[in-house]
Amino acid sequence: MLAAVACLGGIGLVAATALGIAAKKFAVEVDPKEAAILAALPGVNCGACGEPGCSGYARAVAEGRLAPNLCPPGGQQTAEALAAILGIKITAKEPAVAVVICQGGDDLARQKYHYLGLEDCNAAQKLAGGPKSCPGGCLGLGSCVRACLFGAITITSEHLAVIDRDKCTGCEQCLKSCPRQVMIMAPKAVTTHVLCNSHDKGAEVRKYCQVGCIGCNICKKTVPEAYTIDNFLARVNYTQADHAARAIAKCPMNCIRDLVDNSSVGDPDPKTTAPAD
Template structure:
């Protein structure tokens, strides 16, 4: 009886030792190598997981930065402060130009006409599927139902008089409002942009004026008078080349409908 117990204990002990050895070998063979840079970059990122960088959350961005697939300043929420920390970890350079969201519409309730009375959920995505792409007479203008406002995690957007307005000081450049807008009238522009066009309509001038008193009529006065050649009229709409614009104000002065600021 005693010999049997000792034999069983010996077998269990040997099996335990062998299992331990096998587990140790397996852990070494199949262990996942951890990139220390990736860990440090992840710790430096703010953790909002907003997706504004174009990667699946902060973990995805950290991995991309560590591999050299993304720039150190790729996090729009962290800004320059976070970018500097990441540069200390992986090296590289920082793009000092900060971008903010801009709504290309000045068609307030007073200036923009409605084609019909809309009755339904106050959501731009839903309203855009209504007849005519929504009740607003201008099919390029802001619907004003706040899909962008709800998408913004930083309370940087408000709806004022039927149009989305961005608070540049609160904007973190995450780009979620750009994705949320069904009419694609929000774009990211340099914070220090010299001139900004507050219209997105690509209709002919007379058609624009028929539905909105604040729309670009594509007259070309801004283009002809810009000393830097920073504005061109494309598809009946004034477009600014921010790299060339010096903010001299000539385009604003010449614009007959005052939609350049």
């Protein structure tokens, strides 16, 4: 009995010694700077920086392959912390938020058919191009909600995605999840947006949406420097958007909205702004 115990103890001692030697031989040295950077990151692994996770970004920053201000969830505070670890100075990066450029919910936009499939925008889009007649309208089936790691997106009862600008970190994961590219990134400081994603001519837009852009050019005539018209669709020129709000009252389709601070981006409450039939 004692011999068996001694034998097992000897085997355990040999194994422990071997493991200790192997651990030292195959140990991966961790750059202290990389470890400090990783500790300063929010740890959400959203991939907005271009790396698959925070550890990959920490390594890239420590090696000088990526800038320290590419973490939208961390914002300027994290960027400054990483810069301090690196011993460098950085330029402040303007915060951005996602914007749903559509306000055509089920009550304001015509449906081609009644969709009864999976609650997923990508699945619906594969079925005859989706149930919404507008080729660029929000399908409102929640693919973006599931992609958002910060709980910044909800879906209204009229199947329209709504983004809370206070919760949005600008990680862009919702943009990647949308099959219709109904979301764009915009400077957080700019609150006036054209909430439409259709490039169809005005006559066609009127057939399927009560609040769609018809490319009438009135906004551009009102504030020339603040708007551009591209293929029948108006867009706010975000670099010169100081007076873009002047065109809101002029828009015949009420598709230009000023989403003020502390309100929900993409939450136009269209029932109160839709033009009369």
